[in-house]
Amino acid sequence: MSETTEVPKKAKTFDRLRVLPQEVWSSLFRHPLPDSDLGRSQTSFTNFFLHIHPVKVNVHTLKPLYTMGLGLISFFLFVILTVTGILLMFYYVPSVQQAYDRMLDLRGSVAFGTFLRNMHRWGAHLMVAAVFLHMCRVFLTGSYKKPREFNWVLGVVLFLLTLFSSFTGYLLPWDQLAFWAITVGASIAGYAPVVGKEMQFLLLGDTAVGQEALLRFYVLHIAVLPAVMTLMIMVHFWRIRKDGGLSRPEEAALPVAAAEVPKARKFGLQGLVRGQVLNAGNSPEKTVYSWPNLFMAELFVFVFTLAVILVLAMFFDAPLEEPVNVTHPPNPAKAPWYFLGLQELVSYSAFWGGVGIPGLMVAALLIAPYVDRGRKGVGKWFARERLLANTLFVSFALLNVILVIIGTFFRGPNWEFVSPW
Amino acid sequence: MRLALAIASLLILVVHGSVFYQQFFHRWERHQTAYFDQAKSLSKNDRERAALNERSPRIEQTIVTQFGEQRVDRCITCHVAADDPRFAGHAQPLKSHPYLVSLGDKKKENGSWERRHKYADFGCTVCHEGQGRGLQAQYAHGDDHYWPEPMLGFITQEPWKKEYLPYLKGKEYLEVSCAQCHTEENFAGTPTIAKGRQLFFANNCYGCHKVEGISDGTLGPDLSEAGHKFKIDYLWDSIVDPRSNAANSFMPKFNLKPDEVKALVVFLKSRKGINFAETGLERYKTRLAEATKTEGGPAAAAKEISGGAELIDRFACTACHKLDGKDGGIAPDISYAGLMRDEKWIGDHFRDPRAVIPDSIMPTFRFTDAQFQAMTVYLAGRKTPVAATLTGKELYKEVCARCHGEKGDGLGPIAIYLDPSPRELTKTAFMTSKPRDRFKKSIAEGVAGTSMPPWAKVMSDGQIDSLLDYIDTAFVKSKRPAPKDRKLPETNPVAMSKESVQRGEGIFVARCGGCHGRKGDGKGPNSLDILPRPRNLRNTQFVNSVNDRRMFDSILYGVQGTAMPPWIDYGLNQNDVGDVVNFIRSMNKKGRE
Structure with missing residues (x-):
C-alpha cells in the first residue's frame, strides 16, 4: 500500500501498459523457452497439449525405425480429416437431390473446394493404410503383450472405426462410384447369418441405398463416428502413459526391484500407490527430456504428413463420376479398395467371404494378446522368439493385401480375371 | 532432423502458394477483364463506360427453373459477351451468340435483333447441354467423360470410339x-x-x-x-x-x-x-387414348385385303426379308411363300412367329386382322417355282447360299439371324454319317420348327437330286461309307409313364443339362462354346417331327461332326434313353405349360 502511493499515477499506468503484452504472454505460456532441465520439465508439464507426454522419454522410443511414426501419422491424419471435414460440411447437403450438385459446386465455384475435397479424400485413404501399418508394427514388435493387451484391443476397434468412417464417407459424393461401392459393401454386410438382412436394413434405412442411407451415413460420418473415435483415441493415448510408455526391449528398461511397501508406513498422497510400482522412467541413464527431443520428432511427423497430403491433393483430383443412376450399375461394381479383399472372397463364397473369414480375423486380432502370453520378444522387430506369431500375422496380412490388389487391379467385367496391362 | 523439417515446411509453403495462386487468378476473371476492356473501347457514351467501370469480375449465373429440374448455368461467367451483339466477330469465349431466323430471332426496324429464346429464361444448357455449374472449360463443356451430357454436337469425350x-x-x-x-x-x-x-x-x-x-x-x-x-x-x-x-x-x-x-x-x-x-x-391421357383406339370399319378392312402387296411395301417387310429384287439381308426369302406354306401357316406365323418357329427373331407386329389377312393372301398367292432349267449349282446359288453360305459353311449372310443355324454342309463327319435320303427329305419337306422350308413344290424332284449331287461334290467331298448296323428300336420300348418321365428328367439334368440346359432349351452353360448349337428340345415342331428311331440314334450313337457324344459309351443303356426320350416328348406335349 505504502509503495504504490509513492509512484506517480501516470507512470504507473504507462508501466502497466508496457508490461501488458508480456503479462498476457506469460499467462498463456507459464515458462520461457527452457534452457535448463527444470525448465524443460516444467514446459512439458504445465502445457495442456504437452502434458500428455512424459517429461522424459526412453531413447528407444525415439528411434525412427522402431515406430516409424505410424501411430502419430494416423492421429495427425485424423486431425487433418477433422479440419477439412468441418470445412466441407459448410457446403454439403445430405440430400439425393442436392448432394451431387454440391460436389459440382465444390469443384467449380467454392474457393479451395477441389483442394479441400482432395485433401479429405486422400487423407482418408492414407489413414486406412496408416492405421493398418501401425497395427502391423505393433504386432511385429510384440507390443501388444502384457500390460498393453487392452490398448491393443482398443487399437483394433479404432482400426474398424477407421474403416467404417471411410466407408460411410464414401457414399456422400452421391456419384456412381459412391452409390455402387456402398451397394456392394452393404450387401456384403447382408450375408451375415440370421441378422444380416436386418443389419443391412438398419444401416441403409431401406432395402436399397437411397435418401435414408445417405442421411444415415452422413450422421454416422460427421457426428457419431468422429465422436466415438475421439474418445477412443484419448483412451488409447492415456493407456500408453499408464502402460509405461511405448514398448521397448527388456534391456532398455532395466528391471527395477518392485518396491513392496510395508503396510505399517505412513504416506503422503503419493504413497497411496500400492503393489508393484510401474517401470516407466525408472532407468534415468537411458532417458532424455521430451523437450525438445520428442516434440521435435512429433513436429516433424506432423509436417511430413501434412506435406504428403498437400502434395497429393495438389496433383491428384478426387474422382467424381456420373450422377447416380440406379438402373445402370457399372461392370464391375466395386466396393471401396480396402473392402475389395472381402469382395474378392465374397466372389468365392458369400457367407465365408463376407462374414465368416473377416469375423474370424477380427476375433483373432482381438484375442491375440490373451492367447499369446509369452513375455519374450517385446520391443524388437521380428524377434526370433515370436517367429510363429509373426509368421502367422504376416501371412494373413499379406493374404489380405494380395486379395485387395487382385480385387483392385485384376478384376474386370463380371468379376473376371483381367490383366491390368 | 532440422533440415528435414525445413524442407517439409518449405514444401507446404510452396503448395499453399500455388493453391492460393490458382484460387485467386481464375481464367474466367481474365476473360471478364478482357471483356470489360474491349466493351469500354466499343462504348459510345460515358454512361456505358461508367457502368462497365462499376463491374468487376464475378461468377455470373442464370438459374432456370422452367425446364425440368433446377438448372444453374454459369456459362456466362466466361461467355460474358453471349448477349452483346457488338462481339459477333470476336473469338470464343467472348463471342456473342449468333442471331438466327431459324431460332425465331426477329430483326427489328432499327436493325437490332430480338431473341426468341431469351437467355434469362432459358439459360444455356437447356439447348446445348454440358455442365452448367462448371467453371473450368473441361468440366463445363463436358469433356470429362463421367459427365452424362456433354455439349451436343460440340464435345466428344475421351473414351468414345x-x-x-x-x-x-x-x-x-x-x-x-x-x-x-x-x-x-x-x-x-x-x-x-x-x-x-x-x-x-x-x-x-x-x-x-x-x-x-x-x-x-x-x-x-x-x-x-x-x-x-x-x-x-x-x-x-x-x-x-x-x-x-x-x-x-x-x-x-x-x-x-x-x-x-x-x-x-x-x-x-x-x-x-x-x-x-x-x-x-397429359402423357397418361394419350396412353389411355391409344389403348382404346378402335380399328377402322369393315369397309376399310375390305379395302385392305386387296392391298397385300402394297402393305408389304408400306410395312417395309423387305427391310429384312428378300422378296423378288428387294433384299434386306436379314431374314429368309419369301418369294416362294405360296409354294412352301399354306394360308393357315402364314397367318399363324404373322400373328406370332414363335408359334411355328420357336426361336425366330421376327417381331410380333401389331397390325390389324384385316392387314394380316391381306398380306397372308398375297404371300400365299406367290406360286411361281424356280426356272426348271436351273442346275444344281445355279440352284444352290439362287436359293440356298443366302443361309448356308456360298462355300457351304453354314455362314450365309443371314445365317447369324437364324436359330437353329443353317447346317454346315462342309462338315464331312456329319454329312457322311446320314443317308442321302435323309437330306433329300429335309430339302423336300423342310425341317419343322426351323427356317428350312419345304422345297418340293419350288423345284422338281430331279432338281433336288442335282442339288444334292452338287453339295456332295462341292462341299462334302467324300463318299458315304456303308451304313453301320446299329441296334435301334423303331418305337420307344419304354412306355410313357409318370415314373419314366421322372427318371428321364433325372438323367437329363445330370447328363444333358450342361449343353441342352436344365430346361432343355439348348441354352446350357456349355452351349456358348459349341457349334452347331445344342438342339433346343423345347422346339415342339421340331421334336414332334423326329421319330423315336432317330432320337435313339442321336442319343445312343451321337451326332457325328457335332458335340453330341455317343452316350452308349458313357453308360446309358436303351432303357435310360427310353426314359430320356419320354421326358423330351413330355416337354413338348400339348397342354404342358
Whole structure:
C-alpha cells in the first residue's frame, strides 16, 4: 500500500501498459523457452497439449525405425480429416437431390473446394493404410503383450472405426462410384447369418441405398463416428502413459526391484500407490527430456504428413463420376479398395467371404494378446522368439493385401480375371 | 532432423502458394477483364463506360427453373459477351451468340435483333447441354467423360470410339434439345429428327423397339428413354454394330449410310422419356387414348385385303426379308411363300412367329386382322417355282447360299439371324454319317420348327437330286461309307409313364443339362462354346417331327461332326434313353405349360 502511493499515477499506468503484452504472454505460456532441465520439465508439464507426454522419454522410443511414426501419422491424419471435414460440411447437403450438385459446386465455384475435397479424400485413404501399418508394427514388435493387451484391443476397434468412417464417407459424393461401392459393401454386410438382412436394413434405412442411407451415413460420418473415435483415441493415448510408455526391449528398461511397501508406513498422497510400482522412467541413464527431443520428432511427423497430403491433393483430383443412376450399375461394381479383399472372397463364397473369414480375423486380432502370453520378444522387430506369431500375422496380412490388389487391379467385367496391362 | 523439417515446411509453403495462386487468378476473371476492356473501347457514351467501370469480375449465373429440374448455368461467367451483339466477330469465349431466323430471332426496324429464346429464361444448357455449374472449360463443356451430357454436337469425350468421332459433331445434334419442347412431328426446326423418325419406320425398328407414343415393339429394348440413358456414341455404336455393346444381341446389322445413322441417333437422343412440353397427366391421357383406339370399319378392312402387296411395301417387310429384287439381308426369302406354306401357316406365323418357329427373331407386329389377312393372301398367292432349267449349282446359288453360305459353311449372310443355324454342309463327319435320303427329305419337306422350308413344290424332284449331287461334290467331298448296323428300336420300348418321365428328367439334368440346359432349351452353360448349337428340345415342331428311331440314334450313337457324344459309351443303356426320350416328348406335349 505504502509503495504504490509513492509512484506517480501516470507512470504507473504507462508501466502497466508496457508490461501488458508480456503479462498476457506469460499467462498463456507459464515458462520461457527452457534452457535448463527444470525448465524443460516444467514446459512439458504445465502445457495442456504437452502434458500428455512424459517429461522424459526412453531413447528407444525415439528411434525412427522402431515406430516409424505410424501411430502419430494416423492421429495427425485424423486431425487433418477433422479440419477439412468441418470445412466441407459448410457446403454439403445430405440430400439425393442436392448432394451431387454440391460436389459440382465444390469443384467449380467454392474457393479451395477441389483442394479441400482432395485433401479429405486422400487423407482418408492414407489413414486406412496408416492405421493398418501401425497395427502391423505393433504386432511385429510384440507390443501388444502384457500390460498393453487392452490398448491393443482398443487399437483394433479404432482400426474398424477407421474403416467404417471411410466407408460411410464414401457414399456422400452421391456419384456412381459412391452409390455402387456402398451397394456392394452393404450387401456384403447382408450375408451375415440370421441378422444380416436386418443389419443391412438398419444401416441403409431401406432395402436399397437411397435418401435414408445417405442421411444415415452422413450422421454416422460427421457426428457419431468422429465422436466415438475421439474418445477412443484419448483412451488409447492415456493407456500408453499408464502402460509405461511405448514398448521397448527388456534391456532398455532395466528391471527395477518392485518396491513392496510395508503396510505399517505412513504416506503422503503419493504413497497411496500400492503393489508393484510401474517401470516407466525408472532407468534415468537411458532417458532424455521430451523437450525438445520428442516434440521435435512429433513436429516433424506432423509436417511430413501434412506435406504428403498437400502434395497429393495438389496433383491428384478426387474422382467424381456420373450422377447416380440406379438402373445402370457399372461392370464391375466395386466396393471401396480396402473392402475389395472381402469382395474378392465374397466372389468365392458369400457367407465365408463376407462374414465368416473377416469375423474370424477380427476375433483373432482381438484375442491375440490373451492367447499369446509369452513375455519374450517385446520391443524388437521380428524377434526370433515370436517367429510363429509373426509368421502367422504376416501371412494373413499379406493374404489380405494380395486379395485387395487382385480385387483392385485384376478384376474386370463380371468379376473376371483381367490383366491390368 | 532440422533440415528435414525445413524442407517439409518449405514444401507446404510452396503448395499453399500455388493453391492460393490458382484460387485467386481464375481464367474466367481474365476473360471478364478482357471483356470489360474491349466493351469500354466499343462504348459510345460515358454512361456505358461508367457502368462497365462499376463491374468487376464475378461468377455470373442464370438459374432456370422452367425446364425440368433446377438448372444453374454459369456459362456466362466466361461467355460474358453471349448477349452483346457488338462481339459477333470476336473469338470464343467472348463471342456473342449468333442471331438466327431459324431460332425465331426477329430483326427489328432499327436493325437490332430480338431473341426468341431469351437467355434469362432459358439459360444455356437447356439447348446445348454440358455442365452448367462448371467453371473450368473441361468440366463445363463436358469433356470429362463421367459427365452424362456433354455439349451436343460440340464435345466428344475421351473414351468414345475414334472412328465415330467425325460423325458425332455438328449442329444437327442440337435438334435434340429443340424437340424437347417442339414435339410436332414435322416441326421445321428439326428436319433431322423427322428423317430419323421416318427411318425408324422404314427400317422396321418399330417392329422390335418400343418408343412411347410411336411404337410398341417388345422384342428389343424399350427406347422411350434412350436419349436420357445413353450418350450419342453409344447410340451410334449400337446401331452400326449391335453386338458391340450387348454380346447377345440378335439385332440385325442394317446397311445404313452415315447420314442415316446420324438421323437415327439424333431421333433416339431426343427420346428422353418425359419432355418439357407435356405433363405426366397429359402423357397418361394419350396412353389411355391409344389403348382404346378402335380399328377402322369393315369397309376399310375390305379395302385392305386387296392391298397385300402394297402393305408389304408400306410395312417395309423387305427391310429384312428378300422378296423378288428387294433384299434386306436379314431374314429368309419369301418369294416362294405360296409354294412352301399354306394360308393357315402364314397367318399363324404373322400373328406370332414363335408359334411355328420357336426361336425366330421376327417381331410380333401389331397390325390389324384385316392387314394380316391381306398380306397372308398375297404371300400365299406367290406360286411361281424356280426356272426348271436351273442346275444344281445355279440352284444352290439362287436359293440356298443366302443361309448356308456360298462355300457351304453354314455362314450365309443371314445365317447369324437364324436359330437353329443353317447346317454346315462342309462338315464331312456329319454329312457322311446320314443317308442321302435323309437330306433329300429335309430339302423336300423342310425341317419343322426351323427356317428350312419345304422345297418340293419350288423345284422338281430331279432338281433336288442335282442339288444334292452338287453339295456332295462341292462341299462334302467324300463318299458315304456303308451304313453301320446299329441296334435301334423303331418305337420307344419304354412306355410313357409318370415314373419314366421322372427318371428321364433325372438323367437329363445330370447328363444333358450342361449343353441342352436344365430346361432343355439348348441354352446350357456349355452351349456358348459349341457349334452347331445344342438342339433346343423345347422346339415342339421340331421334336414332334423326329421319330423315336432317330432320337435313339442321336442319343445312343451321337451326332457325328457335332458335340453330341455317343452316350452308349458313357453308360446309358436303351432303357435310360427310353426314359430320356419320354421326358423330351413330355416337354413338348400339348397342354404342358
